[in-house]
Amino acid sequence: MSTPCDIRSTCPYCGVGCGVLLSPDGAGGLAVRGDPEHPANHGRLCSKGTALGETLGSDGRLLTPRIGGQTADWDTALNLVAGKFTDAIAEHGPDSVAFYVSGQLLTEDYYVANKLMKGFIGSANIDTNSRLCMSSTVAGHKRAFGTDTVPGTYEDLDQADLVVLVGSNLAWCHPVLHQRLLAARQRRGTRIVVIDPRRTATCDGADLHLALAPGSDVALFNHLLAEIDRTGHVSTDLAATVTGFEAALAAALADDVGVTGLNPDDLATFCKLWIGTERVVTVFSQGVNQSSSGSDKVNAILNCHLATGRIGKPGMGPFSVTGQPNAMGGREVGGLANMLACHLDLENTSHRAAVSGFWDAPVPLPDAPGLKAVDMFRAVGDGRIKALWIVHTNPAVTMPDADAVADAIAACPFVVVSDITGDTDTARLADVLLPAACWAEKSGTVTNSDRTISRQRAALPAPGAARPDWRIMAQVAQRMGWRDAFDWQSEAEIFREYARLSAVAASFGRDFDISALADLDEPGYGALPPTRWPVTGRDDAERFFADGRYFHPDGKARMLPLTHRAPAARTSPKYPFRLNTGRIRDQWHTMTRTARAPRLSAHLGEPFLDIHPDDAADLNLIPGALVTVASPTGRTIFRARQTDAVAPGQVFAPIHWTGDTAPSARVDTLIPAAYDPVSGQPESKAAVVSVTPFRAAWYGFAISAGPITPDSTYWARARTPHGWRAELAGAAPLGDVETMARALFALPDSDLQQISDPAKGQHRLAFHRDGVLEAALFLSPTPVVAMRDYLAQLPGTDAPTVLSGRRPGDQADPGPVLCACLSVGVNTILSAVETGEHLTVESIGEALGAGTNCGSCRPEIAELISRARRPLAAE
Numbered sequence: 001m002s003t004p005c006d007i008r009s010t011c012p013y014c015g016v017g018c019g020v021l022l023s024p025d026g027a028g029g030l031a032v033r034g035d036p037e038h039p040a041n042h043g044r045l046c047s048k049g050t051a052l053g054e055t056l057g058s059d060g061r062l063l064t065p066r067i068g069g070q071t072a073d074w075d076t077a078l079n080l081v082a083g084k085f086t087d088a089i090a091e092h093g094p095d096s097v098a099f100y101v102s103g104q105l106l107t108e109d110y111y112v113a114n115k116l117m118k119g120f121i122g123s124a125n126i127d128t129n130s131r132l133c134m135s136s137t138v139a140g141h142k143r144a145f146g147t148d149t150v151p152g153t154y155e156d157l158d159q160a161d162l163v164v165l166v167g168s169n170l171a172w173c174h175p176v177l178h179q180r181l182l183a184a185r186q187r188r189g190t191r192i193v194v195i196d197p198r199r200t201a202t203c204d205g206a207d208l209h210l211a212l213a214p215g216s217d218v219a220l221f222n223h224l225l226a227e228i229d230r231t232g233h234v235s236t237d238l239a240a241t242v243t244g245f246e247a248a249l250a251a252a253l254a255d256d257v258g259v260t261g262l263n264p265d266d267l268a269t270f271c272k273l274w275i276g277t278e279r280v281v282t283v284f285s286q287g288v289n290q291s292s293s294g295s296d297k298v299n300a301i302l303n304c305h306l307a308t309g310r311i312g313k314p315g316m317g318p319f320s321v322t323g324q325p326n327a328m329g330g331r332e333v334g335g336l337a338n339m340l341a342c343h344l345d346l347e348n349t350s351h352r353a354a355v356s357g358f359w360d361a362p363v364p365l366p367d368a369p370g371l372k373a374v375d376m377f378r379a380v381g382d383g384r385i386k387a388l389w390i391v392h393t394n395p396a397v398t399m400p401d402a403d404a405v406a407d408a409i410a411a412c413p414f415v416v417v418s419d420i421t422g423d424t425d426t427a428r429l430a431d432v433l434l435p436a437a438c439w440a441e442k443s444g445t446v447t448n449s450d451r452t453i454s455r456q457r458a459a460l461p462a463p464g465a466a467r468p469d470w471r472i473m474a475q476v477a478q479r480m481g482w483r484d485a486f487d488w489q490s491e492a493e494i495f496r497e498y499a500r501l502s503a504v505a506a507s508f509g510r511d512f513d514i515s516a517l518a519d520l521d522e523p524g525y526g527a528l529p530p531t532r533w534p535v536t537g538r539d540d541a542e543r544f545f546a547d548g549r550y551f552h553p554d555g556k557a558r559m560l561p562l563t564h565r566a567p568a569a570r571t572s573p574k575y576p577f578r579l580n581t582g583r584i585r586d587q588w589h590t591m592t593r594t595a596r597a598p599r600l601s602a603h604l605g606e607p608f609l610d611i612h613p614d615d616a617a618d619l620n621l622i623p624g625a626l627v628t629v630a631s632p633t634g635r636t637i638f639r640a641r642q643t644d645a646v647a648p649g650q651v652f653a654p655i656h657w658t659g660d661t662a663p664s665a666r667v668d669t670l671i672p673a674a675y676d677p678v679s680g681q682p683e684s685k686a687a688v689v690s691v692t693p694f695r696a697a698w699y700g701f702a703i704s705a706g707p708i709t710p711d712s713t714y715w716a717r718a719r720t721p722h723g724w725r726a727e728l729a730g731a732a733p734l735g736d737v738e739t740m741a742r743a744l745f746a747l748p749d750s751d752l753q754q755i756s757d758p759a760k761g762q763h764r765l766a767f768h769r770d771g772v773l774e775a776a777l778f779l780s781p782t783p784v785v786a787m788r789d790y791l792a793q794l795p796g797t798d799a800p801t802v803l804s805g806r807r808p809g810d811q812a813d814p815g816p817v818l819c820a821c822l823s824v825g826v827n828t829i830l831s832a833v834e835t836g837e838h839l840t841v842e843s844i845g846e847a848l849g850a851g852t853n854c855g856s857c858r859p860e861i862a863e864l865i866s867r868a869r870r871p872l873a874a875e
């Protein structure tokens with residue numbers, strides 16, 4: 001139940017778009033609960049949503065504008081930005097400036113950015129991190145349907161009999177949706193197939209996991225199409241609704257499913273399941289999009305749904321799940337360099353004329369696409385872009401060839417970054433930093449994966465001088481001379497203008513139409529409930545494509561002839577491993593928010609490289625070893641984790657660590673800037689690398705109540721409820737350990753307790769003040785063995801036995817945290833399993849609470865139980 005002081009808003013992380021209830025605690029904090037009335041989550045939240053309240057506070061926030069590192073007032077900063085952009089445009093033309101924005105912006109923010117660049121500056125050089133995320137899906141949808149229409153809804157997952165997850169780790173990346181799918185499976189026995197080169201938490205309990213060769217999805221779905229035809233399952237309505245079948249089938253028949261590396265039995269099982277199940281939803285995500293053949297992968301999936309007519313009906317269809325909270329809204333509002341607002345086309349003269357007239361634009365709208373992300377940063381690098389504004393994204397970490405991108409930003413004559421913190425790898429390179437209000441302080445709308453528009457509502461005042469992104473951009477636009485066109489007083493005004501523009505788009509027969517919301521007054525906008533578009537005020541169709549009509553001029557969908565292409569980078573003796581990258585359960589991208597919540601770092605607190613045990617044996621890796629990973633573009637160091645979840649020859653690393661958290665583990669420094677020729681989306685999951693043992697002269701583990709500032713060759717740090725923890729390693733021999741430790745913790749005169757065995761290279765140091773532990777450091781020539789999670793709790797206590805590195809004998813060690821919501825450790829769960837009384841996930845939940853909140857650790861609990869029971873079964 002909500003209480004009168006609850007503010008309804010939307011989670012600012014993933015595209016599931018869960019509703020949250022926020023109640024300010026009066027001290028700058030917020031209590032956060034799931035909104036039982038929101039159609040996306042019905043009250044549920046995942047670990048990240050649950051911990052939202054812990055990510056707030058003015059600590060670490062950017063509180064004022066900064067120019068060249070110095071605090072400045074808003075007037076000075078806005079005038080400088082407006083002046084520099086105006087000068088660049090006057091001297092070098094409109095295409096000499098660029099905006100790089102984000103799928104995490106609110107629709108109102110996005111609308112302002114797009115209107116300013118395309119309508120008033122007159123350039124299409126606005127692109128967004130959605131280029132790295134959704135652009136292959138946009139291209140695939142437009143090719144097949146004529147517009148970027150997502151036909152799927154969450155209810156389809158409730159109603160399907162088979163759900164195929166392609167390149168999607170739904171359990172970790174869309175956890176609430178995954179739980180919803182598992183609940184449907186409980187009710188109706190939904191079958192689940194996972195198609196992913198890697199075994200993930202999503203595979204747990206799936207009926208089938210197809211560990212296909214990286215990049216081979218087109219060949220797999222071509223095979224399925226051929227089988228659909230061979231078994232006589234092509235839709236009888238095909239001729240009336242679809243063109244291109246013959247050519248698509250011919251190309252499919254000519255393709256070679258052998259490149260998938262899948263065995264014939266699994267292939268047959270998959271085809272039989274898919275073809276034999278009318279209600280099939282094929283969910284896809286970054287394993288599909290982030291590929292040099294990403295658009296073809298999307299169309300290969302759409303081909304199968306179009307051929308069978310399994311689209312536009314309950315419980316079936318292709319369904320691209322969006323990543324960021326407003327990835328979908330950004331597509332609607334035209335945030336990409338190759339589109340206009342409201343799904344109108346930049347290349348279409350009448351579309352341009354209509355939008356130009358609506359905006360009363362002072363210059364002609366650009367008639368060709370602007371620079372897409374990779375090319376944009378190349379243009380920054382070679383000096384074509386004179387002024388760049390980066391809003392709500394961290395490209396120095398997340399763009400492929402990230403070191404080159406950072407160098408390009410550093411060399412650009414004028415760079416503005418709008419962020420909530422000045423401490424990101426990108427913000428550090430800016431000439432001007434502008435403090436943005438964050439999600440809990442701003443107001444606007446977002447659209448989730450199933451086209452539901454939800455309100456984000458401000459629950460807290462913005463700290464310091466921070467302002468909402470739309471206002472900052474509108475104020476710059478006004479100072480560039482366009483006072484009236486950017487003179488909104490509220491988000492609701494922007495939304496109304498946008499809704500009116502959608503009526504213009506609808507007059508061209510486009511899908512995106514929210515014109516019935518154009519008259520929303522302030523209270524109406526304030527109270528807007530979650531609303532799935534279209535919202536035309538007429539009899540809106542229940543779902544798109546139910547009538548077999550698509551948005552190409554002839555009203556028919558297109559099937560495309562497709563052929564498998566291998567990933568752009570080829571393995572070689574120098575780079576023998578294929579590097580896959582992706583997300584972990586409890587962190588969000590570059591961690592500027594999630595790393596502030598200690599419990600979210602408890603699950604996986606250090607960057608890692610997953611490598612198959614056979615490969616690890618070939619490399620003579622010891623347990624806990626660090627490895628150097630090199631590619632043609634960069635070099636990194638990761639902790640190796642040996643696991644058969646990855647196939648031999650493949651390795652996997654997470655994307656989240658940065659210069660601030662683990663500078664030698666920025667994975668995008670390894671990724672080449674290869675991209676899909678149609679969508680421009682980079683191939684973020686198929687780099688080639690070498691892996692070699694990192695020859696550490698020493699390893700270290702540190703805990704501290706205050707910040708830890710290492711400067712060793714390798715380090716990774718994370719917050720804990722009691723301060724910080726860090727993993728360290730050095731290539732050069734240790735010098736004076738006391739000097740090193742005092743500098744590491746900035747504790748020049750605390751009391752030192754030390755146990756050293758210099759001959760063995762073992763050192764343990766603890767610093768106390770007035771009997772209270774401030775910090776401790778463990779050093780060893782081999783990976784440090786210590787009860788890390790236990791030690792991390794000690795700063796701030798008297799901790800008399802800290803130097804033993806372990807818990808006093810009579811207390812059990814809970815082990816690494818598995819359930820982040822309720823802080824339950826692996827050993828605690830294992831002990832419960834060993835009693836023999838708790839052998840199911842449910843029973844563990846009843847006994848320990850683990851897995852009962854967000855549920856996203858349930859697959860890992862199940863895995864623990866089955867691992868612990870295996871020896872028993874073998875007896």
Ligand SMILES: Nc1nc2c(c(=O)[nH]1)N[C@H]1C(S)=C(S)[C@@H](COP(=O)(O)OP(=O)(O)OC[C@H]3O[C@@H](n4cnc5c(=O)[nH]c(N)nc54)[C@H](O)[C@@H]3O)O[C@H]1N2
Binds near residue numbers: 015169174286581584
């Ligand atoms: N916890 C968490 N959740 C998030 C995010 C986050 O940062 N953290 N970010 C959000 C965002 S922006 C996005 S875009 C989504 C992404 O959500 P997902 O796409 O589900 O996540 P990823 O981990 O990037 O990649 C998914 C899977 O693709 C697989 N894959 C790699 N190559 C191939 C291939 O060639 N074929 C196939 N079929 N699969 C392949 C990988 O092994 C990986 O398991 O997550 C959203 N949710």
Ligand SMILES: Nc1nc2c(c(=O)[nH]1)N[C@H]1C(S)=C(S)[C@@H](COP(=O)(O)OP(=O)(O)OC[C@H]3O[C@@H](n4cnc5c(=O)[nH]c(N)nc54)[C@H](O)[C@@H]3O)O[C@H]1N2
Binds near residue numbers: 392398439
């Ligand atoms: N190798 C590899 N690379 C990838 C991917 C991958 O799977 N593999 N995935 C790609 C994908 S799908 C995505 S979406 C990108 C994500 O990559 P990014 O968008 O670059 O990563 P974020 O950490 O989300 O960056 C958001 C920034 O906005 C700031 N911020 C937070 N709130 C606000 C606000 O309200 N206003 C403003 N102005 N700033 C704010 C944050 O502090 C942070 O610096 O990474 C891509 N890169």
Ligand code: SF4
Binds near residue numbers: 012017044045050
């Ligand atoms: S699934 Fe988690 S991260 Fe995604 S919107 Fe819901 S609570 Fe937020």
Ligand SMILES: [Mo]
Binds near residue numbers: 132323
């Ligand atoms: Mo994304």
